[in-house]
Structures are given as C-alpha cells and as structure tokens.
Amino acid sequence: MISNRSIGPRAAGISRRTLVAASGAALVAASAGSRLVSSSYAAESTPPRLTVAVIGDGRTGVWASLQAGAGGRKLEQELGTRIIWQPGFTASLPVMEAVKAGSIDFTFATATAVVNAVPARVPITPLAAYPLPANEVDFLVQANSPIKTAADLKGKKIAHQNGTTSTYSLIKYLETAGLRLSDVEALSLSGADAFTAFAQGSIDGWIHWQPATALALAKLGDKARLLPSVKTYDYAFYVARAAVAAKYPQVFARLVKIIRETQAYIFAHPAESVALWASQGGFPPNGSEQAVYEQLIRDARLSESGAVALKPIDEAAAASTQDLADNFQALGVLPNKVDVRSFLLGSQFDEAKKAVALELGA
Structure with missing residues (x-):
C-alpha cells in the first residue's frame, strides 16, 4: 500500500x-x-x-x-x-x-x-x-546496531505483522541480498507490541508502515535509525x-x-x-x-x-x-x-x- x-x-x-x-x-x-x-x-x-x-x-x-x-x-x-x-x-x-x-x-x-x-x-x-x-514502509534498527544493509539481517530477530504489507516489504528487501524469510528470525507482532519490543532492545529490527514508524522515530530520537532502500510494493x-x-x-x-x-x-x-x-x-x-x-500528509506517505x-x-x-x-x-x-x-x-x-x-x- x-x-x-x-x-x-x-x-x-x-x-x-x-x-x-x-x-x-x-x-x-x-x-x-x-x-x-x-x-x-x-x-x-x-x-x-x-x-x-x-x-x-x-x-x-x-x-x-x-x-x-x-x-x-x-x-x-x-x-x-x-x-x-x-x-x-x-x-x-x-x-x-x-x-x-x-x-x-x-x-x-x-x-x-x-x-x-x-x-x-x-x-x-x-x-x-x-x-x-512506495515509501510508506520503514525498517528500524537500533542506532548502534551493526546492521547496515539487507545482507546483515541474516539470523537476526526481525518484527513484522505477518501477512501484511510489512511482510511483503521484508520479503522483497531480503531478496536484494539473496536472502529469504527463513534466513531471519521473523516475529509477527502488532505495531504497538513491536514498538515496545524494539524500545526494550529485545528485537534487532522492526519493519512496519506509517504512521507507526514515523511516530516511533519521533519518540526514540537518536536511539534508532532507518535502513536504506526499503520500499512498498x-x-x-x-x-x-x-x-x-x-x-x-x-x-x-x-x-x-x-x-x-x-x-x-x-x-x-x-x-x-x-x-x-x-x-x-x-x-x-x-x-x-x-x-x-x-508531515506524513505533505510527503504523501x-x-x-x-x-x-x-x-x-x-x-x-x-x-x-x-x-x-x-x-x-x-x-x-x-x-x-x-x-x-x-x-x-x-x-x-x-x-x-x-x-x-x-x-x-x-
């Protein structure tokens, strides 16, 4: 979407x-x-x-x-x-x-x-x-995480909401590094539960749609950052x-x-x-x-x-x-x-x- x-x-x-x-x-x-x-x-x-x-x-x-x-x-x-x-x-x-x-x-x-x-x-x-x-989905990782690209996600614990837009964006993002969904520890969590898990540091990354991720970034400040080239399909x-x-x-x-x-x-x-x-x-x-x-309205996200x-x-x-x-x-x-x-x-x-x-x- x-x-x-x-x-x-x-x-x-x-x-x-x-x-x-x-x-x-x-x-x-x-x-x-x-x-x-x-x-x-x-x-x-x-x-x-x-x-x-x-x-x-x-x-x-x-x-x-x-x-x-x-x-x-x-x-x-x-x-x-x-x-x-x-x-x-x-x-x-x-x-x-x-x-x-x-x-x-x-x-x-x-x-x-x-x-x-x-x-x-x-x-x-x-x-x-x-x-x-196309830019509706964001992929958040901890600011000090070693994860820089899709290739770094192998074996990592990633939150998404199963069967939704975030799942497909995750699949496509992993594909850019030759990875499959089975190559990561994918956890199905709602936006609210994923934010809590991410804020507590119990997951390595979180992929979701707006406004959840934009609001999360506003709350987390410099504790989180985005992975590049993540798209919605x-x-x-x-x-x-x-x-x-x-x-x-x-x-x-x-x-x-x-x-x-x-x-x-x-x-x-x-x-x-x-x-x-x-x-x-x-x-x-x-x-x-x-x-x-x-800002999300103005950016059409x-x-x-x-x-x-x-x-x-x-x-x-x-x-x-x-x-x-x-x-x-x-x-x-x-x-x-x-x-x-x-x-x-x-x-x-x-x-x-x-x-x-x-x-x-x-």
Missing part, C-alpha cells in the same frame, strides 16, 4: 506531482452539486445501514475527516443511509474474518488481505484500487461484502468517490486536517504527533495518501497482486497457489465495476 523482480515489474509509486494533480482535479470535481444525493440515487433503494471497518481507532485519516464533516461533507446524507463505524482492527487482514462473519460491509484492504481472503472464500466485491506509496483496495454490494452497487460506487474526494481535501489542507484529527482525540493538539502526521488516484480494478492492480500471491506461496506464507488475478477481473463484479467507473469518470 507487487511483484517479484524475477517475475515482473513492481507496482508504480505515486509521485507528489501526481498527487497534487489528482487532488486538484478531484477538488474541482467536488462541486456543490456533486455533494448532494442525485435524483437517480434518491430513486434507488438504499441499505438501512452500512457497517464500515476502521483500522485503528478511527480518529485520524479519511474516516475521521468524514465523521467530522470536513469540507462541509455530510456522508450519511450523501449516501442516504446510516453509517456504523467499527474501529479497533489492527490491520486489514483481520477485517476479512469480520466480513466473512457478515459484521462488516465495507473496508480498506491491502493486497495481502485480498490474497488471503480469496482462498478463504471471504465474500468480497473489489471496487477500486491504487498503489500504496503492493496495492490498496476498497472492498464491500458481496451480498450487500450486489444489491446496492451505486451506493458503494458513490462511497468510493467520496473517499477519493475526501483524501484530496486532506492532501490540499494538511494543517487543517491534522488539527481536526487532534480535536477528535487522535492525538494531543499542537504536539509532536500532530507535527508527524502533518500514509496508506490512504494514494487514494486520490483511486480507480476501478484494472490489469495493473490484478497482475501486481497475483505476483504478490505467487511470492507468498513460493515462500510458504500461503500454503497453495491462489489465482487472485482471475478473481479481481471476474465478470461477476461487472455491475459494481460499471458503477464505480461511472462515478470516478474512468
């Missing part, structure tokens, strides 16, 4: 110039008229409620801005339905079980979550995707529970467009956005955390930063995610081969794809 270099090219990164252009286009498109429920939507049936999964506590990011009505938006009015927010998920992978249980209707999902969901027969409808920022998706998406494809398409426009608003108003998140309890106002979040480039599922997203699945299977992260490309491009999603394409102007 994918490819083995021996198989194909990795997902293209999103430059700040691309984000600025997309932000401007989205903001222009978000006219007053587009923010009201159109007559076509008003005439359609809508679900009585939608339950949306939130990674973390929901006090920062797109969902926090939408809940607070940033830019004058009124999400429930625009969609014509009640939104139930379900926070507390540590990553998008655990959300897939909630979708399967029928308790979540819509969620952000990294490619790793989608790859795991397909063989588990999680009933998802993929709606839209974008490449995660996978895509991010927005997916819906299939049974609900089949009934209300236009509602979900509209939600995807609102996400794209809201992320563009955040990108265009970083100081205002982080002040809003602070007022929602995301972090203490005017402190170091607020400054870290604002958050998972949602690339959402200004959201578009319908295409061959690039499908092929990239297939490469990730092939790598995971080859390394034993997945027990069997998964044909995720055919799933993502499947004709069973045509109605939803058409609705999303119409909304996003694709």
